[in-house]
Amino acid sequence: MGIGFKLDFEKNLRLRIGEIKSDIGVLKNIEVSIGKVIGEEWAEEIGPTPFPSIVDLREWDFKLLQRYKPFYMPFCDLCCLCTFGKCDLTGDKRGACGLNMTGQQSRIVLLACCIGAATHTSHARHLIEHLIGKFGRDRPLDVGGLNVEVEAPITRLVCGVKPRTLGDLEDILGYLEREIVRLLAATHTGQEESNLDFESKVFHAGMIDHVALEIADIAQISALGFPKADPEAPLTEIGLGVVDSTKPVILVIGHNVPPAAAIVDYLMDNGLYGGVEVTGLCCTAHDVTRYNPKAKIVGPISWQLRFIRSGVADVIVVDEQCIRADTLIEAQKIRAPVIATSDVNCIGLPNRTGDEVNKIVEDLVSGSQPGALILDPAKAAEVAVKTALLIAPKRMKFKSLPDTSDVVEGAKNCRKCDDCRRACPNDLPIKEALAQALNGNLDALASLYDECVGCARCESACPINLPLHSFIIKAAEKKLKEEKYKIRVGRGAIQDVEIRSVGSPIVLGEIPGVVAFVGCANYPRGGGEVAEMAVEFAKRRYIVVASGCAAMSIAMHKDEEGKSPYEAFPGVFDAGGIVNVGSCVSNAHIAGAAIKIASIFARRRLRGNYEEIADYILNRVGAVGVAWGAMSQKAAAIASGFWRLGIPVIVGPHGLKYRRMLLGRKDKPEDWYVYDARTGEKVYVGPAPEHLFYAAETKEEAMVMIAKLCMRPNDTTRGRAIKLSHYIDLHKRFFGTMPDDVHLFVRTLADVPLTMRDEVIKILEEKGWKENIIPDPTLLPRLVRRRVSG
Amino acid sequence: MVKMSTARQTEPWQSAEVPGPKKALLINDPRIVLALIKRSKNPILIVGHRAAEIELSGGQLVDYIIRLAEAANLPVVSSPSIQGEFIRRGFKRIIGMPVVDIANRLTDAGWAGLNNKGQHDLALLIGFKYYVGWLILSGLKHFSPNLKTVSLDMYYQPHASWSFPNITREEWEKNLNAIISGLG
Numbered sequence: 001m002g003i004g005f006k007l008d009f010e011k012n013l014r015l016r017i018g019e020i021k022s023d024i025g026v027l028k029n030i031e032v033s034i035g036k037v038i039g040e041e042w043a044e045e046i047g048p049t050p051f052p053s054i055v056d057l058r059e060w061d062f063k064l065l066q067r068y069k070p071f072y073m074p075f076c077d078l079c080c081l082c083t084f085g086k087c088d089l090t091g092d093k094r095g096a097c098g099l100n101m102t103g104q105q106s107r108i109v110l111l112a113c114c115i116g117a118a119t120h121t122s123h124a125r126h127l128i129e130h131l132i133g134k135f136g137r138d139r140p141l142d143v144g145g146l147n148v149e150v151e152a153p154i155t156r157l158v159c160g161v162k163p164r165t166l167g168d169l170e171d172i173l174g175y176l177e178r179e180i181v182r183l184l185a186a187t188h189t190g191q192e193e194s195n196l197d198f199e200s201k202v203f204h205a206g207m208i209d210h211v212a213l214e215i216a217d218i219a220q221i222s223a224l225g226f227p228k229a230d231p232e233a234p235l236t237e238i239g240l241g242v243v244d245s246t247k248p249v250i251l252v253i254g255h256n257v258p259p260a261a262a263i264v265d266y267l268m269d270n271g272l273y274g275g276v277e278v279t280g281l282c283c284t285a286h287d288v289t290r291y292n293p294k295a296k297i298v299g300p301i302s303w304q305l306r307f308i309r310s311g312v313a314d315v316i317v318v319d320e321q322c323i324r325a326d327t328l329i330e331a332q333k334i335r336a337p338v339i340a341t342s343d344v345n346c347i348g349l350p351n352r353t354g355d356e357v358n359k360i361v362e363d364l365v366s367g368s369q370p371g372a373l374i375l376d377p378a379k380a381a382e383v384a385v386k387t388a389l390l391i392a393p394k395r396m397k398f399k400s401l402p403d404t405s406d407v408v409e410g411a412k413n414c415r416k417c418d419d420c421r422r423a424c425p426n427d428l429p430i431k432e433a434l435a436q437a438l439n440g441n442l443d444a445l446a447s448l449y450d451e452c453v454g455c456a457r458c459e460s461a462c463p464i465n466l467p468l469h470s471f472i473i474k475a476a477e478k479k480l481k482e483e484k485y486k487i488r489v490g491r492g493a494i495q496d497v498e499i500r501s502v503g504s505p506i507v508l509g510e511i512p513g514v515v516a517f518v519g520c521a522n523y524p525r526g527g528g529e530v531a532e533m534a535v536e537f538a539k540r541r542y543i544v545v546a547s548g549c550a551a552m553s554i555a556m557h558k559d560e561e562g563k564s565p566y567e568a569f570p571g572v573f574d575a576g577g578i579v580n581v582g583s584c585v586s587n588a589h590i591a592g593a594a595i596k597i598a599s600i601f602a603r604r605r606l607r608g609n610y611e612e613i614a615d616y617i618l619n620r621v622g623a624v625g626v627a628w629g630a631m632s633q634k635a636a637a638i639a640s641g642f643w644r645l646g647i648p649v650i651v652g653p654h655g656l657k658y659r660r661m662l663l664g665r666k667d668k669p670e671d672w673y674v675y676d677a678r679t680g681e682k683v684y685v686g687p688a689p690e691h692l693f694y695a696a697e698t699k700e701e702a703m704v705m706i707a708k709l710c711m712r713p714n715d716t717t718r719g720r721a722i723k724l725s726h727y728i729d730l731h732k733r734f735f736g737t738m739p740d741d742v743h744l745f746v747r748t749l750a751d752v753p754l755t756m757r758d759e760v761i762k763i764l765e766e767k768g769w770k771e772n773i774i775p776d777p778t779l780l781p782r783l784v785r786r787r788v789s790g
Numbered sequence: 791m792v793k794m795s796t797a798r799q800t801e802p803w804q805s806a807e808v809p810g811p812k813k814a815l816l817i818n819d820p821r822i823v824l825a826l827i828k829r830s831k832n833p834i835l836i837v838g839h840r841a842a843e844i845e846l847s848g849g850q851l852v853d854y855i856i857r858l859a860e861a862a863n864l865p866v867v868s869s870p871s872i873q874g875e876f877i878r879r880g881f882k883r884i885i886g887m888p889v890v891d892i893a894n895r896l897t898d899a900g901w902a903g904l905n906n907k908g909q910h911d912l913a914l915l916i917g918f919k920y921y922v923g924w925l926i927l928s929g930l931k932h933f934s935p936n937l938k939t940v941s942l943d944m945y946y947q948p949h950a951s952w953s954f955p956n957i958t959r960e961e962w963e964k965n966l967n968a969i970i971s972g973l974g
């Protein structure tokens with residue numbers, strides 16, 4: 001049954017609801033059809049918004065946007081999106097089409113989120129079609145055996161369907177693609193004038209993105225045998241120093257695992273596995289280690305140039321997303337061929353998909369072609385392995401890194417213009433470090449390594465073309481060799497049983513929060529900050545979850561005993577665990593865990609019931625996302641999906657460049673009222689959570705905000721006391737003072753942490769604090785007097 | 791006094807951060823800042839976390855900022871992570887507030903202001919990472935029509951109403967000293 005049929009059916013169903021009242025016969029027919037089409041054994045009543053359109057959740061969005069108002073920081077005063085322009089939108093000016101600056105900024109945010117959602121949806125389609133081709137449409141979904149009954153919480157919630165097979169996932173893609181086209185259409189000149197409508201569509205893009213993430217990941221978990229919700233998923237190696245460069249090395253980069261998995265298969269099938277190193281960068285690395293934990297992870301996205309230039313990789317296989325657009329040029333410098341495998345990232349190479357393997361290998365090994373586009377993963381894998389075996393002895397790990405003498409020579413020629421620094425996103429003092437290298441001492445250059453995001457903008461800017469990033473890598477050579485850590489392979493979903501055991505302590509506030517470190521590696525001061533934050537919160541017995549580049553950065557850190565955080569903390573979804581869920585698409589399991597708390601623990605209806613579940617999460621589930629190095633449009637879309645679900649996201653300072661925040665105003669009491677579902681009364685609950693999207697300047701600021709944003713109106717007094725004690729303790733430790741807003745988070749005296757009683761009571765007295773009740777909180781009037789347990 | 795030696799001094803410090811048609815006027819004489827402060831009815835000083843990292847010959851930047859705040863009796867908001875630095879130095883009236891929060895409040899015409907005196911008409915910013923200051927000043931430029939902004943960092947910040955050009959630490963220090971003594 002095709003998606004067209006299903007969607008039409010959904011539409012018809014909703015259209016015919018009016019008829020139901022007058023025509024019982026129609027009603028019966030429809031019920032039978034529902035059973036047949038969307039989940040034969042799913043008795044759960046369908047909620048109000050299955051397959052929501054771009055306006056179906058607009059009211060919910062407006063509730064959020066009313067409290068968390070957008071604050072825009074335009075990245076450009078102009079709009080240049082049509083030939084009426086450029087238009088100067090400074091201040092209260094309007095463009096030729098009538099649009100103003102808030103509209104334009106929110107439109108750009110929507111564009112970014114459409115790009116992100118389209119990328120994940122296209123990734124999901126490619127992956128699912130590939131897996132259906134290999135395993136058939138009827139291949140059952142299995143993300144955790146008996147431990148995971150709610151296999152697709154986001155899909156159930158958003159679409160109101162319960163997918164059982166790979167084929168069912170393919171059907172959902174049609175809905176996602178339709179919504180993205182609508183969203184993108186809304187960015188055309190002359191569509192939408194209110195920034196809030198654009199923002200509501202941003203949330204919609206995020207929600208669509210989350211469905212795409214989920215179906216992509218559950219497809220690959222089910223079909224490729226990835227760890228299935230396993231808290232004890234194996235440990236694997238990560239870091240530049242873990243790669244055995246005595247062997248032929250294949251490097252895979254990107255996010256879409258079929259070619260990398262096919263490489264592992266080919267090596268296994270031909271008894272070659274021990275003889276070739278399979279290493280990866282970015283999410284393909286996560287996923288290839290989920291496929292085979294013997295594969296190795298080089299590091300996050302910003303390790304691309306440094307690893308390629310080291311010359312260790314003999315063949316580079318790229319799939320899609322976040323791959324540098326100069327990969328082919330860099331690969332040619334080390335004489336390594338590149339195999340492109342995705343139709344969204346053909347990198348200018350000839351399409352050799354139809355050619356004979358040996359002919360392609362010959363061309364690559366001889367160097368007559370710098371690379372090949374091969375759109376069949378199995379063929380790409382065979383070419384990659386054969387080429388690696390033949391070319392490795394020829395290349396002799398030819399690198400494009402300079403010697404110390406080259407650095408000294410470069411330093412002599414430096415014109416001290418500072419163009420390098422002015423191009424560097426992290427304002428690194430390259431000129432000064434280079435000056436110190438004049439006498440052969442490269443320590444100052446080496447000291448830049450940790451904060452360098454590997455972008456090479458310094459090199460592009462240098463008027464005399466000094467390879468400055470390479471100078472830094474050369475200087476930090478020793479450090480690079482010592483980069484050897486352990487990471488727990490991405491475990492995928494959270495088990496239902498884990499949710500049952502932590503549901504109550506999370507909702508009551510006794511586990512102080514779930515903190516998810518996600519996103520890219522555009523860090524202001526290196527990845528060490530992410531590791532530090534993760535360890536701090538795991539020690540405080542929050543549940544720490546991680547994915548993508550952030551999950552890698554957490555691994556690249558050792559304690560006094562030489563253990564990485566994944567060795568020092570368990571992989572369980574419980575207080576004090578550090579849980580690597582996996583790649584970017586595995587972010588679905590983080591949102592999924594919050595949704596499952598509402599559905600499994602609190603027994604809220606899930607099916608097509610988005611608003612109620614989001615309201616539940618916003619008011620009760622103390623979860624916070626931290627995207628310290630968020631860079632991509634995908635990260636923007638992922639964050640938007642969290643916002644619509646009521647989960648706040650903190651970004652690092654570069655995240656300000658997403659150009660708008662969603663900020664609450666704790667100084668406006670009127671913004672912080674909820675309904676008490678028991679009585680319908682409006683009750684002040686304080687600014688919990690205070691913000692929905694917030695950028696911190698420093699890691700200390702982020703950590704205090706994490707603790708604060710974990711507070712929720714539903715916290716019990718015991719839970720609130722625990723959360724407050726972490727907030728106050730971190731505030732004192734990092735800021736040296738008591739927070740000046742404690743009184744806003746104390747509802748009754750029982751909320752006050754015992755050990756801090758005197759200090760807090762003093763503040764309460766000063767601020768004229770009054771006791772308040774703790775309601776059964778909701779923003780939805782329709783839920784009043786319909787209390788469901790939890 | 792700042793001497794403008796090359797045009798590059800009035801280009802954005804991070805070279806790609808080009809703003810648009812409306813660019814900051816140049817503070818080529820510290821007396822401009824003195825006049826702006828003196829003319830302001832309700833100024834505010836906003837301090838970024840780098841104030842506790844930057845060393846100048848007379849102490850950390852935060853020491854200069856305290857002198858400036860005291861000389862002009864300016865209300866001061868700092869990044870929360872450095873509010874302790876102020877208190878440790880005996881400057882107790884510091885208010886720690888995330889920069890996005892203070893900027894957001896400054897775009898609200900109805901906000902009572904840091905000192906309950908109503909809308910601020912002048913915001914002086916100092917101690918920010920370049921791109922952080924750039925973006926915050928952009929938000930203020932577009933959405934706080936009644937607010938003049940002054941960047942006191944050592945880089946040209948095009949989104950401010952007034953900014954220093956790109957200058958050396960020595961020149962910067964000299965200018966900060968001139969402003970402080972001019973106020974005193």
Ligand code: SF4
Pocket residue numbers: 079080081082083084085086087094095096097098099189
């Ligand atoms: S879309 Fe509108 S604001 Fe943008 S360039 Fe065209 S007319 Fe001007």
Ligand code: SF4
Pocket residue numbers: 420423424425426427428430448451452453454455456457458459468469472
């Ligand atoms: S490669 Fe490193 S040093 Fe060069 S501009 Fe990028 S971050 Fe700065």
Ligand code: SF4
Pocket residue numbers: 413414415416417418419420421430431434461462463464465466468
């Ligand atoms: S850009 Fe090149 S020449 Fe200029 S200071 Fe940097 S290294 Fe020297």
